[in-house]
Amino acid sequence: MNSKNILFLSIFLFFILSTNINCSTQGLNKIITSDEQKKLIETFEKTLSSKDFKKENFQSLLQSSVGYQILSGSSIWSKIQKEDLCQEIKTFFEDFSPNSEEQYESQKAIWTTLNSLQSGSIIYNELQCHTKKKNNKINKLSPAIKELLLKSINGKSSRNIYLGGQTFFELEKTKIFNEKETDEFRKATLKSFAKMLALLEEDDPEVEFSQYILELAVLVVENYDSETSYQALADDDNDIIDESDKTESESEDDEEEYESLEGYLEMTIEELLENVLELIPDVANLLVENDGQVTQSFFNDESGKPDLEITSRVLRTFVKLKKLSIKLNKDEEEEEEDEDEDEDGDDEEIFTEEDLIGLAEFLFSRKSTQDISAAYNVITGLKSLDEDRVFKKLICITADKEELSIKQKSKKNAMNLLVSDLFGKALPADNIEVFLSRFSPVSKPEQSLTSHFLINQDRKSGQYAADLLAYRPSIGFYNLEVRVSYKPPKAGTANKKLRPFKPVDVTILTKIVGPVKVSDLEIVVKQPKSQGGSVLTRNKIKYPETLNSAKKDIVVNRDNVLSISFRVIAGQPSKSSKKQKAGFQQSINNLIETHQAMIKITDLETGIERYFLAIQKTKKYQCTIDINSNDGNMDFSSGKYNLELIIGNFFFEKSIQWNFSQIKINFGDLSEGEQKILDLSIENQKIHPDFLIKDEIKHIFNPDPKRPPKVVSNAFTGIMLIPFLLLIILLYIVGFNLKSFPSLKNPIAVITNLTFIASLAFIVLLFLAYFFKLTMFKTLFYLLIISVISSVSGYFTLRNLDK
Amino acid sequence: MTENSFKVFKRIFDGYKNSATQSLKIIDCFLLFQFLTGIFQFVYVFLVGKFPFNSFLAGFISTVGSFVLTINLRTLVDPENKETKVSIKRAFVDFLICNVILHLAVFNYIG
Numbered sequence: 001m002n003s004k005n006i007l008f009l010s011i012f013l014f015f016i017l018s019t020n021i022n023c024s025t026q027g028l029n030k031i032i033t034s035d036e037q038k039k040l041i042e043t044f045e046k047t048l049s050s051k052d053f054k055k056e057n058f059q060s061l062l063q064s065s066v067g068y069q070i071l072s073g074s075s076i077w078s079k080i081q082k083e084d085l086c087q088e089i090k091t092f093f094e095d096f097s098p099n100s101e102e103q104y105e106s107q108k109a110i111w112t113t114l115n116s117l118q119s120g121s122i123i124y125n126e127l128q129c130h131t132k133k134k135n136n137k138i139n140k141l142s143p144a145i146k147e148l149l150l151k152s153i154n155g156k157s158s159r160n161i162y163l164g165g166q167t168f169f170e171l172e173k174t175k176i177f178n179e180k181e182t183d184e185f186r187k188a189t190l191k192s193f194a195k196m197l198a199l200l201e202e203d204d205p206e207v208e209f210s211q212y213i214l215e216l217a218v219l220v221v222e223n224y225d226s227e228t229s230y231q232a233l234a235d236d237d238n239d240i241i242d243e244s245d246k247t248e249s250e251s252e253d254d255e256e257e258y259e260s261l262e263g264y265l266e267m268t269i270e271e272l273l274e275n276v277l278e279l280i281p282d283v284a285n286l287l288v289e290n291d292g293q294v295t296q297s298f299f300n301d302e303s304g305k306p307d308l309e310i311t312s313r314v315l316r317t318f319v320k321l322k323k324l325s326i327k328l329n330k331d332e333e334e335e336e337e338d339e340d341e342d343e344d345g346d347d348e349e350i351f352t353e354e355d356l357i358g359l360a361e362f363l364f365s366r367k368s369t370q371d372i373s374a375a376y377n378v379i380t381g382l383k384s385l386d387e388d389r390v391f392k393k394l395i396c397i398t399a400d401k402e403e404l405s406i407k408q409k410s411k412k413n414a415m416n417l418l419v420s421d422l423f424g425k426a427l428p429a430d431n432i433e434v435f436l437s438r439f440s441p442v443s444k445p446e447q448s449l450t451s452h453f454l455i456n457q458d459r460k461s462g463q464y465a466a467d468l469l470a471y472r473p474s475i476g477f478y479n480l481e482v483r484v485s486y487k488p489p490k491a492g493t494a495n496k497k498l499r500p501f502k503p504v505d506v507t508i509l510t511k512i513v514g515p516v517k518v519s520d521l522e523i524v525v526k527q528p529k530s531q532g533g534s535v536l537t538r539n540k541i542k543y544p545e546t547l548n549s550a551k552k553d554i555v556v557n558r559d560n561v562l563s564i565s566f567r568v569i570a571g572q573p574s575k576s577s578k579k580q581k582a583g584f585q586q587s588i589n590n591l592i593e594t595h596q597a598m599i600k601i602t603d604l605e606t607g608i609e610r611y612f613l614a615i616q617k618t619k620k621y622q623c624t625i626d627i628n629s630n631d632g633n634m635d636f637s638s639g640k641y642n643l644e645l646i647i648g649n650f651f652f653e654k655s656i657q658w659n660f661s662q663i664k665i666n667f668g669d670l671s672e673g674e675q676k677i678l679d680l681s682i683e684n685q686k687i688h689p690d691f692l693i694k695d696e697i698k699h700i701f702n703p704d705p706k707r708p709p710k711v712v713s714n715a716f717t718g719i720m721l722i723p724f725l726l727l728i729i730l731l732y733i734v735g736f737n738l739k740s741f742p743s744l745k746n747p748i749a750v751i752t753n754l755t756f757i758a759s760l761a762f763i764v765l766l767f768l769a770y771f772f773k774l775t776m777f778k779t780l781f782y783l784l785i786i787s788v789i790s791s792v793s794g795y796f797t798l799r800n801l802d803k
Numbered sequence: 804m805t806e807n808s809f810k811v812f813k814r815i816f817d818g819y820k821n822s823a824t825q826s827l828k829i830i831d832c833f834l835l836f837q838f839l840t841g842i843f844q845f846v847y848v849f850l851v852g853k854f855p856f857n858s859f860l861a862g863f864i865s866t867v868g869s870f871v872l873t874i875n876l877r878t879l880v881d882p883e884n885k886e887t888k889v890s891i892k893r894a895f896v897d898f899l900i901c902n903v904i905l906h907l908a909v910f911n912y913i914g
Contacts, residue, residue, distance in 0.1 A: 708851035723839035730832040
């Protein structure tokens with residue numbers, strides 16, 4: 001080759017390379033790990049814990065089954081008593097009747113009922129309740145349900161139309177409706193769908209659009225023949241006269257409200273689908289304008305918080321609609337096996353890569369939920385994002401370790417990278433190439449310890465081993481940039497497992513840590529500078545020993561200054577390759593700065609701990625403790641103390657907490673103020689009584705107030721009898737006559753008279769008995785009897801008096 | 804002075820003795836009895852405090868209520884009463900029934 005060709009070739013290659021670099025996209029550096037998936041599976045299984053199935057649980061059961069199926073691949077239905085569930089569904093559908101008229105009025109009640117109906121009907125079909133056992137089959141649908149379905153399908157809320165329509169279509173599969181009803185429902189659903197689309201055309205989609213219109217579109221396309229239209233269905237109907245009468249009266253209203261309704265009524269399902277597909281970019285814009293978090297005000301619901309359900313539902317329906325449209329077009333166009341389509345297909349794609357990543361991040365932020373519907377939404381949303389026929393492929397690269405230590409041997413301790421989809425399922429190795437692009441410290445991003453090179457896959461684990469320690473990084477934070485690009489499969493391999501994609505870059509934050517040691521620790525007790533600054537004692541301690549206290553104790557008197565100095569050394573990778581014989585050797589000879597360096601003084605008696613910071617002066621740390629000043633906060637307490645050194649940093653394998661010596665501090669006699677400070681410090685250590693456990697309060701009722709002594713009471717009881725005696729005496733004085741008493745010749749009269757008097761006496765006795773023994777009910781009962789007797793006898797007695 | 808008042812009282816008393824029928828006198832004794840009972844109860848409570856207040860109320864209302872009913876009976880029984888024309892028997896029966904109801908409540912309330 002001559003130089004011209006070489007030049008041309010190099011420029012060409014450079015151009016390719018640069019465009020390749022410029023055209024790469026971002027990937028994700030997190031996935032939903034298998035532990036998190038297990039937790040979600042457990043959440044889904046919790047719905048089975050209540051064996052008693054109620055209609056309120058149908059929706060969560062259905063959601064759990066879908067989520068469980070996606071995550072574990074198996075069906076949740078094998079774990080439940082299908083018969084019980086089928087019975088419950090059957091009872092619900094046959095015996096449903098709303099409690100009152102009010103239930104129909106409340107939107108919320110209608111929604112919950114429709115939700116239960118929809119979920120129940122889907123479960124009914126999935127479990128094949130109507131085929132397994134005859135007594136599980138729904139024989140006759142409750143008329144209230146039919147009424148509710150019709151009402152919701154003919155209503156104005158797209159949510160209700162969708163729920164009602166779905167219920168109808170699910171139940172229709174079990175052949176529970178007759179032909180007339182089926183016709184009616186089918187026409188009504190299609191008409192309502194056309195109405196909704198017409199409504200959209202009239203108004204601003206930001207104000208009136210509902211996520212449920214998309215669901216409705218999916219429902220319609222799945223259940224109607226693609227060539228039919230509402231007009232066609234209406235024409236099929238024999239009662240043309242009735243139809244035209246209806247449409248005349250209704251169409252007046254319709255024409256006022258929706259001008260375009262007629263047009264929609266004439267469109268075939270295919271054309272309606274195209275209309276809906278045109279809406280998708282607008283909805284996608286709404287979704288990502290808020291970084292994947294949709295405010296509900298855009299959809300006709302209430303509050304304005306970011307919503308998981310809407311995001312997930314919109315993604316699901318996008319996928320379904322796209323798939324349905326592909327299916328419809330399959331017969332018409334040839335499916336092109338191409339790789340060019342995706343290279344320039346930005347216009348055809350719904351979301352850009354950043355938007356997809358934003359949506360995925362939003363869904364990941366909710367993955368640790370315990371709520372079933374939230375978990376369902378997260379899982380189905382992620383599953384929808386994973387569909388690379390609809391959205392661009394999202395590639396996730398995750399590392400199995402967060403940090404590597406320079407003490408570890410390089411080849412055995414590589415950082416294993418998993419290149420996978422959102423769920424952690426590895427991409428097929430035949431179709432991808434993984435490159436380690438850059439490995440640079442975060443503080444100096446321009447320095448890369450490695451150039452762009454290919455990583456091979458470890459056949460055992462399926463992961464890619466990035467042997468970072470081989471580059472001998474020093475300790476610190478590093479950015480690891482990994483690139484994944486598409487590799488066309490070898491000619492001859494039949495299945496193309498992966499669709500082509502642009503190269504994807506992912507940045508992973510890693511940490512390199514190393515061992516640490518303290519050296520040259522020195523304890524110096526000296527006179528303060530004002531008195532000369534001469535050194536009284538000096539002790540050197542080697543890490544990790546403790547100063548032998550059998551020797552003379554270090555004593556610090558009041559005037560003295562305690563000074564502790566030391567150096568911190570961290571491990572660094574050895575630059576010489578000779579030492580790399582059996583793995584990786586480190587040499588600890590590097591003075592470094594640390595994040596935290598302090599001395600902790602613990603009072604052995606009271607247990608009070610005090611901290612002093614060590615300041616760095618030219619790579620040597622020094623901590624000066626002037627016990628006299630209150631800056632040191634020694635609180636003037638004398639006694640024995642423990643000295644500990646605490647060193648901490650991000651990049652130490654293990655931080656140091658080293659008890660190196662005991663000292664004795666002697667304050668001598670304290671002035672009054674100083675004594676007060678000391679007492680206060682001890683006092684503060686005690687817990688305030690308010691925070692301690694208090695005595696138990698035993699409740700006592702109010703004691704009865706004092707009563708008078710019994711003598712007084714009894715005396716007064718006696719006094720009370722005086723008027724009675726007085727009465728008797730007076731009566732005797734006045735004299736009472738018994739002339740009216742009937743003579744003995746008239747026995748009946750005598751008896752009635754006596755009965756009357758006796759009954760009155762009995763009433764008095766009854767009251768006494770009531771006071772001592774009886775209950776009110778019995779008293780009243782007996783009173784009734786006696787009063788009858790007394791009234792009868794009294795009547796006769798008094799009548800006889802005149803005679 | 805006291806002689807005069809004594810004479811006045813005696814005159815009233817004699818007038819009373821002559822004019823009132825026997826049944827009226829009996830009823831008057833009964834009235835006096837109820838009145839005294841009520842007064843004594845009230846004095847007792849005044850002295851020793853009203854701890855079981857419900858008992859005091861029961862006793863007091865018993866006397867007061869009966870007093871009222873007896874006065875009612877007296878007015879209806881009085882031959883000089885020309886305004887209300889109710890037969891004595893009717894009055895008596897009413898008196899009995901009301902007393903029964905009153906004492907039912909009273910016994911309930913003694914506690």
